[in-house]
Amino acid sequence: xxxxxxxxxxxxxxxxxxxxxxxxxxxxxxxxxxxxxxxxxxxxxxxxxxxxxxxxxxxxxxxxxxxxxxxxxxxxxxxxxxxxxxxxxxxxxxxxxxxxxxxxxxxxxxxxxxxxxxxxxxxxxxxxxxxxxxxxxxxxxxxxxxxxxxxxxxxxxxxxxxxxxxxxxxxxxxxxxxxxxxxxxxxxxxxxxxxxxxxxxxxxxxxxxxxxxxxxxxxxxxxxxxxxxxxxxxxxxxxxxxxxxxxxxxxxxxxxxxxxxxxxxxxxxxxxxxxxxxxxxxxxxxxxxxxxxxxx
Numbered sequence: 521x522x523x524x525x526x527x528x529x530x531x532x533x534x535x536x537x538x539x540x541x542x543x544x545x546x547x548x549x550x551x552x553x554x555x556x557x558x559x560x561x562x563x564x565x566x567x568x569x570x571x572x573x574x575x576x577x578x579x580x581x582x583x584x585x586x587x588x589x590x591x592x593x594x595x596x597x598x599x600x601x602x603x604x605x606x607x608x609x610x611x612x613x614x615x616x617x618x619x620x621x622x623x624x625x626x627x628x629x630x631x632x633x634x635x636x637x638x639x640x641x642x643x644x645x646x647x648x649x650x651x652x653x654x655x656x657x658x659x660x661x662x663x664x665x666x667x668x669x670x671x672x673x674x675x676x677x678x679x680x681x682x683x684x685x686x687x688x689x690x691x692x693x694x695x696x697x698x699x700x701x702x703x704x705x706x707x708x709x710x711x712x713x714x715x716x717x718x719x720x721x722x723x724x725x726x727x728x729x730x731x732x733x734x735x736x737x738x739x740x741x742x743x744x745x746x747x748x749x750x751x752x753x754x755x756x757x758x759x760x761x762x763x764x765x766x767x768x769x770x771x772x773x774x775x776x777x778x779x780x781x782x783x784x785x786x787x788x789x790x791x792x793x794x795x796x797x798x799x800x801x802x803x804x805x806x807x808x809x810x811x812x813x814x815x816x
Contacts, residue, residue, distance in 0.1 A: 539804040546803070547580040549730035550692070554720035555633065556588035557737040559793030568796040569735075570636035573697060575800065577642055582692050585637075585644075585699045586723060588716040589629040596624050608665060613675040613713050621713045622648075625701040633699050644697045649704035650711075652687030655680060655719065657704030657712040678704045678712025680719070683726045721776035725783040731803070732780050734773060735793035740811030741766065741774065750808035754781045757813055781815045788813040 553573070559565045576583045593611075597604055597620055605612040613621060630646040637644035649655025657678035664670035681704075691698045702719040704712045717734065724732040741749045741757075744765055752760075757778050760766045766774050777788040791798050791810035798809040 538806055542804045543579045543581075546730055548582070550582045550584060550727050551576065551731045551733060551803070552584045552586065552720050552724040552727065552729045553733040553735070553799065554586050554588070554717055555735055555793075556590075556716060557735055557793045559735050560587065560589070560629075561591065565793065565796060566632075566636055567640070569793075569799070570633075570640040570642070572797055572800040573637055574640045574642035576803070577695070577697055581803075583697055584688060584692075584723065584727065584729075585633065585697065586702060586716055586720040587625075587629060587633055587699065588702070589625045592629050593621055593624050596620050596628075607672045607674055608662065610660075610662060610674050610677060611713075613677050615676065618676040618711055618713060622703060622711055625713075626703060630699055630701045637697055637699070642697050643695060644699050645691055646699050646701070647687065647691075648701045649714070652690075653684055654687055654700075655704040655714070656682045656684075657706055657714060659706070659712070676710065676712050678706075678714040680704060680714060680722050683722055685723070685726050688723075688727065715772065715776075717773050717776045721780040724780045724785045724788075728784055730786050732777065732785050732788045733799055733802070734777060734788065734790045735799060736773065736790055737792075737794060738770070738790075739792045740790045741770070741813075748808075749811055751812050751814070753814050754778055757781075777813055781813050784815070786815055 555569065559569050573583045573585060594604060600620065626648045634644040634646045647654060649657065658681050660674065660677045660679040662672040662674055664672060688698050702714045702716040704714050706712060720732060739748050741752065743749055757774065777790065781788050789802050789810050789812050791802050795809060801807060802809040
C-alpha cells in the first residue's frame, strides 16, 4: 500500500502560492490524462486522482481522462477460465475476449472512475469510441519482429483511423469531465481494443491539448544510472531511443508521447502514479514529480 505524503503546513502554503501563476497560465486549456497502473488499483490513490481531476476542472482547466485496464481484463478472463494468449507482448483478442474487454473497460472500470470523480464533486461522463462516432479503427496489422514478411493475426486489436472530438468538446463546454475507454469501432460495426497510451496521445494531438499526462508505475524516464531525467526535448528523447536508454515496456509509451510532442502538444509529462497527488504537483508547482517532454 502506498503511504500518503506528509506535508507540513508551511510547505502546503508554499505549494498553494506556487500554484497561482500556473492556474492563470493553463486556465481554459485542455489536458489529456492517461490513467493507469497502481493509481487505478489502490483505493487511496484512486480517491486522490479523482480529487485532482475535479480540482483541475474547478480552477478552469479542462481534464480529459483516458483509462487502461489490463490487470482488470486479465482478472475477468481468469474468472471465466480463459487463458490469455500474447504475441510480441500484445494480447490476442478473439471475439469472446473482446466481449470481456468491452464489459470490463466500458462497464466496470469506466463506471468506477466516473463514480469516484462524481463523488469528489465533479461531473464525469463515460465514453467509448462508439459514442458520437468518436474513434474509428481498423484491424491492427502486426509485423513479425524477426521476419517482416510475416503478419500476425491478433484478432480485434485496433489501429486508429480517425478521431472526431465533437462529443468530447460538447461535454467540455457543458462543464463535464469525459472519461474515455480505449475501444474503437470498425466499418462493419465491429469493436476494437486499442492501446490506451495510443488513444491518449492521438486525442491530445487532435484536441490541441496543452499537456498530455501519462500516469505510470515508474518515476519517469531514467538515464542509464537510474537517475530521473526531469526535463527533455523531443530531440533528446530521440537520442535516448537511439542509444538504448529507453527500451522494453517504456518504448511504446514514450513513442506515443514523442509523437504527441512533435504534433503540437506543448508538453508531455510521465508521472509516477504511485505518489499521491503527483499529477497535481507536476502541473501546478515548480518541483518536478516526473519527466516533462517539451515539444521543442
